[in-house]
Amino acid sequence: MNKIFTLILMLLAITGSAQFIEPNDPKSNLADQSGWGKLGKGIYFRFVDSDFSLSKHNVPNIKDINRTWHTSAWKGETINTQLAVWSKNPEYANSILSLSFTELKSAKNIISNNNIKFNPIAYVISDDPSQLKSACGINVILDSTLVADRIMNTQTIAFNSKEVRPLWLSIKIPNNAEPGLYSGHVIASIKLATYTMNIKIPYSIRVSDFQLPKSADWDFHLDLWQNPYSSARYYNLETFSDEHLEKIKPSMQRLANAGQKNITTTLIYDPWNSQTFDKYDAMIQWIKKKDGSWQYDYTLFDKWVEYMHSIGVHDYINCYSMIPWNLSFYYFDEATNKREIIKAKPEEQVYENHWYPFLKNFAAHLKKKKWFHKTTIAMDERPMKDMQAAIRIIKKADPEFQISLAGYYHPELSDDIIDYSIPFYDSMSEDILQSRKAKGYKTTAYTCCTEIYPNTFTSSGYYEPVYLAVNTLQRGFDGYLRWAYDCWNKKPLEDTRFGSWAAGDTYLVYPENETSIRFERLQEGIQTVEKIKVLRKKLAKQGKSQELQKLENEIQKFGNKNINRNLIPTQVKSLKNLVNSL
Template identity: 25%
Template structure:
């Protein structure tokens, strides 16, 4: 029997315009295209969005008028297939943030905004004002439940507003067709570190203060835990399934009568349990236990705690320091015992010290040997820029360009059974995929096509919400070694009263995670085809098919082949 395929596509066309005055120009634009405020040419309204059951369909409208618009509002009035309706539809408005500068080594296809204003946050408000001769994107998120009836859905979106000449109403018609393939869960391991706790508690309070609209938030208060829950729910909604926690610094330490350590793991437990209750946590990752004792090329110290006047104090020292040894000889066995009691020992992985390079690989290996003596069964993973520590790490995580430069070495490691992830941060720049705001959005989505193409089951990034003081106005103000980090490196969500706002980059990353899952599903039945489709998009670790129309064709084939 011939297999029947139902296509899920979003096809917009003008149904008509009934208004007191002519409405503004309204165009359907592929959601992978970043719209600058100065853009006027949006291309033909022929984009098709193909999605599986169980994911979210994104639709983007560009609204532009030569006169100011007050109260621009978009509402989906219906979206039906016979008697069945899709009801969970969110209308958002794309906001703009200012970049202080482009990356030091910008890509050839970098987006250059004349006013340095770039689209990113998805604003959740009922309407928005639009300046004259300014493009304003409207973003629709249409939830497609996993049990959605496949078939054609017809809908209308009503766009209203007021100009100097009066009010207008424009109706756009669109249709949706659904593929029968279902996405129930995703297997790609994705960790983007949330700033809910770390070794700088003042930073945590700052993050929560922004969320609570400048109200003071006490660490570990009821409001704090409510924010952690919101974070867990949002990360789950966007397919994040690995949580990094700065374990060492959220444990309470008290001395017993002999001056030995007593450990209270209750805050650590509450964070993990909150994420487990509100998400699908496949890996718990322990934050770094130490850091460089000087510049980039220097060796590593370990953090440790000691008691002064009965209170725990944070220090750092060499792995041979007697106080360091004393602390870890007590901490590691107690923590391992606790993980086993909580049945987390099989999913817990520990970072040691971050980003070892050739110059300090020896220092790293010394720490790894010390750690292995105390915890021979605890698994480790590490963000690395050297091949000299591979034997000491269960999961090496090279930065993308270092992986590219040393791919033959890592390919051999994979063939010998080594699990390998990759990470991005303010590096790599140039032509590599990353999540910078200045890059074409497709380069953010393709991060997870790289995961599939090169058999990398995990991805890590250091920052989910490491905000500056004004993240909704500026996007690249945080400094590292005296330099401005590329816009988008430090956060991918934005603060709002009582929670978090998504961004078009986070939407693209979620869709890339779904792409990975579809490729893995196809691989189980047709591995040659899944590899061929991935190869059409990912030419190498730094060369990709970034033409949106070509990408859509391949993605459609991926869905049709299921």
């Protein structure tokens, strides 16, 4: 690929945005020039099927575009769609595209502009792992590609001829909206040297009388791991300083609004053996006194937990990890006046000697803070014998300690793990699942670099996150886990690749609280699950068995076995249409 990134936008002083840098298209020389040649003159501004990614240098497929958009929504729901602007006229080169919209009106009611967002989508560098069996530890050079994913926080962007500029329209239906058909327009303004061209296209939303619960009340158990060390490095701020926490508040609030249930905390330094651009540090300071006793400083841990509680994330506090990938444990030794390291396996006595006094002290601290009942000692993808050894020590320190695990399904561990997330393609026996439900335990599925599809890579189909969310319902699970919400790389706004993982594996949102199509579609999937739960109760109460069975038949298509990737877009559309029609 061409590694030189070109600056394509002037300073957006009127919006307060920084300069926008978009990477060169490594495949621009492969663009179908015949498509541009057949295109008529003028500017094209159209709605585009939001299940499919646009190419920057190829004319959109005619079957995927429309002059208008008609959809349905529930009160309290957020709906999204994609649009695009393109032209072959040289006179539009280096012009400025500005976006705006009207309020939505029905016969007597209005959905105000405050509920509508219309933003450009930026292209980022991705790769193509589709021919691999796994996207973990990739040791080959993957084909680099440009994909539309990053939804910018501006309404103004550069526009060039023979380029397709994707756009994202998002509407939050107010909880108190009156049912009815609402209509409005989106407007694209192209500023040229001597005049401005305004193009507007209509759309409509039929708001039903159904009410989606508020996100704080969603039952879906979402667990996207946070990395505050990454954002502190990116913004060059002291980790957990007031400035840092204020800076990331909008992004954390976005996470909470998506129904996030878990707070990611770290007990030790580098629990994942430097698998991210920014190492996770310890939120608890381990200090060995000169007399051999231990002191534990919980200042940072408490500040992070209290901060996330204030944001609205408070169901679980997951504490990683008693079994780090490198089995190395760091502490400050007052006798040597420097940081020391212990290497120990869970089966060794030195391991228990290190962890047991901490766990006793930690339990007492959590009880004092009234957090003990929601805290878990968390582990991920570790050998079963190591986990069993660690669990023995945990329960010895306090039998009421709770444990969470993201890893393969082990029936032997099920009774000990209250928050258990297993890989997407793994299975849990029905009797164990029902036993866990009866105890109030949470069972979720996760994807990471292992699953080529469905997934949330930047190369993944836009519809795949919806499939992942609905799959948890099909299996009777409680929700979904993804290991990284915001583990940014060196240039996260431009290139989503990092290390030997598939592009986009390490983060779902961008700096400066810019969201992604992947994250927005995941939230759509979660909303779909919540809508289905409402419909199940209503249809059962009304005795509409045929409608209920039709819904259940549609849900059963979202399994984790024998998936036909080509059918996923059709399945997602079919389920969405059915849910909105019942």
